[in-house]
Amino acid sequence: MKTHLFIPCLVDQFLPEVGLATADCLSAAGCEVAYPSKQTCCGQMFLNSGMPGDAAGLARAFVRRFADATWVVAPSWSCVDMVRTRYGELLEGRELEQWESLRERVFELTEFLSLKLGLDAWQGSFRARAILHWSCHMPRDGNEQDRLEGLLGGVDGLELLPRPPFECCGFGGVFWNLWSEVSASIGRRRLDVLTRDGPDAILLAEPGCLMQMQAAASESKSGVRVLHVAQLLAEAIR
Amino acid sequence: MKGLRKRAAKASRDQVLSRAVVKACDHTLRKRSEALAKLDEPQAARTAASKARSRGLDRMDDLLTTLQARLEKKGVRVFRAADREHAIDYVVGLVRDQGLSTVVKAKSMTGEEAGLSRALEDAGCRVVETDLGEYIVQLRDEPPSHIIAPAIHLSRRQVGELFAERLGMTPTEDPASMCDFARKRLRRDFLSADLGIVGVNLAVAGTGDLITVTNEGNGRLCQTMPRVLVAFTGIEKVVEDAEDAAAVLRVLSKNGTGQVATSYVSLLRGPAGPTEPFGPKEIHLVLMDNGRSRLRDDPILRDMLKCIRCGACINCCPVYRSIGGHAYGTTYVGPMGITLTNGLAGGEGLGGERLRDLGELTYACTLCGECGRVCPVGIDLPDMILKLRARAPKPPGRNLGMKAGRVILGGSRRFSATGRIAGTLGRIAPHLYAKLARMSGWTRSAAPPVPSDTPFRRQFRKWKPFVGHDALVRPAGIPAALEKGNPRDETADISSVGPAVLSRTDATTAFAEKAAQPFDAFISNFRDVRGEVASGTLTETLDNLIQGLDHPTVLASEELLTQLADLDCRVLNAADPELPLDRASQAVVGVTGCLALVAETGSILLEHGPGSERAASLLPDTHVIAARADQVVATMEQALAIRNRRDSPAATLITGPSRTADIEKTLIIGMHGPRRLVLVLL
Ligand code: SF4
Numbered sequence A: 001m002k003t004h005l006f007i008p009c010l011v012d013q014f015l016p017e018v019g020l021a022t023a024d025c026l027s028a029a030g031c032e033v034a035y036p037s038k039q040t041c042c043g044q045m046f047l048n049s050g051m052p053g054d055a056a057g058l059a060r061a062f063v064r065r066f067a068d069a070t071w072v073v074a075p076s077w078s079c080v081d082m083v084r085t086r087y088g089e090l091l092e093g094r095e096l097e098q099w100e101s102l103r104e105r106v107f108e109l110t111e112f113l114s115l116k117l118g119l120d121a122w123q124g125s126f127r128a129r130a131i132l133h134w135s136c137h138m139p140r141d142g143n144e145q146d147r148l149e150g151l152l153g154g155v156d157g158l159e160l161l162p163r164p165p166f167e168c169c170g171f172g173g174v175f176w177n178l179w180s181e182v183s184a185s186i187g188r189r190r191l192d193v194l195t196r197d198g199p200d201a202i203l204l205a206e207p208g209c210l211m212q213m214q215a216a217a218s219e220s221k222s223g224v225r226v227l228h229v230a231q232l233l234a235e236a237i238r
Numbered sequence B: 001m002k003g004l005r006k007r008a009a010k011a012s013r014d015q016v017l018s019r020a021v022v023k024a025c026d027h028t029l030r031k032r033s034e035a036l037a038k039l040d041e042p043q044a045a046r047t048a049a050s051k052a053r054s055r056g057l058d059r060m061d062d063l064l065t066t067l068q069a070r071l072e073k074k075g076v077r078v079f080r081a082a083d084r085e086h087a088i089d090y091v092v093g094l095v096r097d098q099g100l101s102t103v104v105k106a107k108s109m110t111g112e113e114a115g116l117s118r119a120l121e122d123a124g125c126r127v128v129e130t131d132l133g134e135y136i137v138q139l140r141d142e143p144p145s146h147i148i149a150p151a152i153h154l155s156r157r158q159v160g161e162l163f164a165e166r167l168g169m170t171p172t173e174d175p176a177s178m179c180d181f182a183r184k185r186l187r188r189d190f191l192s193a194d195l196g197i198v199g200v201n202l203a204v205a206g207t208g209d210l211i212t213v214t215n216e217g218n219g220r221l222c223q224t225m226p227r228v229l230v231a232f233t234g235i236e237k238v239v240e241d242a243e244d245a246a247a248v249l250r251v252l253s254k255n256g257t258g259q260v261a262t263s264y265v266s267l268l269r270g271p272a273g274p275t276e277p278f279g280p281k282e283i284h285l286v287l288m289d290n291g292r293s294r295l296r297d298d299p300i301l302r303d304m305l306k307c308i309r310c311g312a313c314i315n316c317c318p319v320y321r322s323i324g325g326h327a328y329g330t331t332y333v334g335p336m337g338i339t340l341t342n343g344l345a346g347g348e349g350l351g352g353e354r355l356r357d358l359g360e361l362t363y364a365c366t367l368c369g370e371c372g373r374v375c376p377v378g379i380d381l382p383d384m385i386l387k388l389r390a391r392a393p394k395p396p397g398r399n400l401g402m403k404a405g406r407v408i409l410g411g412s413r414r415f416s417a418t419g420r421i422a423g424t425l426g427r428i429a430p431h432l433y434a435k436l437a438r439m440s441g442w443t444r445s446a447a448p449p450v451p452s453d454t455p456f457r458r459q460f461r462k463w464k465p466f467v468g469h470d471a472l473v474r475p476a477g478i479p480a481a482l483e484k485g486n487p488r489d490e491t492a493d494i495s496s497v498g499p500a501v502l503s504r505t506d507a508t509t510a511f512a513e514k515a516a517q518p519f520d521a522f523i524s525n526f527r528d529v530r531g532e533v534a535s536g537t538l539t540e541t542l543d544n545l546i547q548g549l550d551h552p553t554v555l556a557s558e559e560l561l562t563q564l565a566d567l568d569c570r571v572l573n574a575a576d577p578e579l580p581l582d583r584a585s586q587a588v589v590g591v592t593g594c595l596a597l598v599a600e601t602g603s604i605l606l607e608h609g610p611g612s613e614r615a616a617s618l619l620p621d622t623h624v625i626a627a628r629a630d631q632v633v634a635t636m637e638q639a640l641a642i643r644n645r646r647d648s649p650a651a652t653l654i655t656g657p658s659r660t661a662d663i664e665k666t667l668i669i670g671m672h673g674p675r676r677l678v679l680v681l682l
């Protein structure tokens, strides 16, 4: 099965290891992995900054770049959500048409592994007590949440702590840009909640939140590892 | 608006503030989940409430005309105020004309929006805020920091110190003693005030009822003791009929305070009769527009008029939780504050402050989406905020930075090159890098992240497909096409905040059982809200209650007097036109009948008017209700239908004794109204 990686701009520049882990996971699951190198950004930050016109330009480019792909897979729920639910308002004409079929083929990594590849439990081993932070664009539906936890549940030695009450980590893209101090204070509060039961690792599936929690964790010197789910899955089978 | 961002940053450094706010909000959200779990169909309740509000808005002009006509027929004076100045002028004119000097005021966010209290004080009145939270912030000379919990930002210690300093109370950290102290002081004001002011949660066009929802009993006292009453509210509060009102009431308190119902839902449609010893002889309804009509024509913000001011969106907002309410500098705070402030009067005059840049307010948001998920009337706040950002003019500097970003991201070469330069600079001169990051408007973060020296796109060139793990080989047969709804679907989990809630099946079964047994359901819900069910007869119960008291007085509804003839105490007729206030206010027990018992919420429906009581269920410490088991009705709609068949000027749905949680969310029973509610089954 041929997959095309959609690597969000933050991952490309700041978290390349997350992109590589994503490629590893797909490949381990038997997929062929391609990376269209002309891609840059889905445009989310422009839409969130009140610049829909600029977001539309990037949306057009995205659709053109991925129009021929069978499956598009990304390690970010929010970028996938942007493509799936927001492009409709931004595109028109031919690109709108292309998008209408493309949106059905764009997936977040774990969603792709379980829904499209039918993997209900990952393999390998990773010794850790870990807690999963549910980012804002991750599923809020109990069944979908169970599915993701089930995928992680297959990993030997991984103990997943109970789901904490939901709260945003405070990243918010443009919010972090402009309201940095408040953003950091929300991040600290989230870290406190997530580390209450002393996990060895915090797992995330969203690049922005990952950076936010990494910053909070390194500031607090709590020693907790902050990992993308893709990194855990890839490490487990290495 | 630098001011806003600076205030917010400062507030976010205040650990005490944020801790108090988060603790209180979490507590309310937890209770909210529990209360919603008691509904058999939370999603249906939400849809019904949303539709009820939409209907009200769609026909707002007609409904207001109907409402006004109905109320005027009953003798209520209705004033439609175009803006806050007109609204204030009207009330100030009223106190001047009639020489009113002491005002007891219940909570009204519309009043806050207009700056009503300040204006009355300037006109020479003594204005007493009687909601405990409002009372506290008034003593501190601060605005409320939350629309439902005005003193949410304060700890019990801070309130104790405030009461000691301003009121001479012996310093304490015990909320119960503080409440008791405030109760005694404020009771004097209630008995002597000549003007009461209350807000209105819903105005029912079909029946002319003005509905005010409170917990402490202060709203009822404001509506019962002073001769003149002003009901002060916004024009958008109108709903079509009692059923729509019930649909909104069903979700309001569950989402707002996490209660199944608040202690008091007052329904008022006219002044007290000339023979009534208590109750307002004169009622003025002020319906303020102040930008609401304009909001209705606003393509982005129209839905904000559906807002029922429950505050749920505020409680879950990560930004609010970090900075509290005051940093916003606006009357309405949190998510609904961002949108409303942008809509109402262009933000001018809100809380007396003119915002320089409403656009910046829209950035007080991470776009986490939570506010939209919890809103009981389905307002898509995050989407509004996003669209407001697009509409607001952007500061030139920021625009430039973003435009540059857009150019860089326009091509993968440009993007890579910029990353390479930035990465190198970040590694060799981190301070300069941070400075440039700030100047370019990219980020104000003290330690901006530095791009990797080998971005993914370069590393991928050397990446090798994964080999050697056959356990992961894909199973045969790929699942059928993805069956997955739109992730933005409105049906998203309504009770997704806080700890796990009862599963749907549990809740449904529970409700089915309840519906089959309305009487049992009533008793169980009545007990849940701390109602007591007496085991003896009416006289036995009263004998017990007054036993050992020195010359006790009982205040009773007229229809029960004959049954109380044998009691060994003074019994006053609550409907006696000559009833003197000083004697009535000494009563230790009030005894009333009721119109209905409501199974859904454990509430009791009482009516007030000539020949019935207003004070017996309000002034004494204990309220005894005599009822028959066949008075139980299943739902709020049925109770309101019974109310509508009567012509009395006022009615109250009572759910448990009076209560407050305004100090650190500690529940204290018996704030301004009765501390005990005892049911005697006849
Ligand atoms: S979307 Fe914005 S306003 Fe709404 S809760 Fe999240 S941060 Fe607050």
Ligand code: SF4
Pocket: B306, B307, B308, B309, B310, B311, B312, B313, B314, B336, B371, B374, B375, B376, B377, B378, B379, B381
């Ligand atoms: S916007 Fe919705 S959640 Fe917020 S106060 Fe209004 S009704 Fe409640």
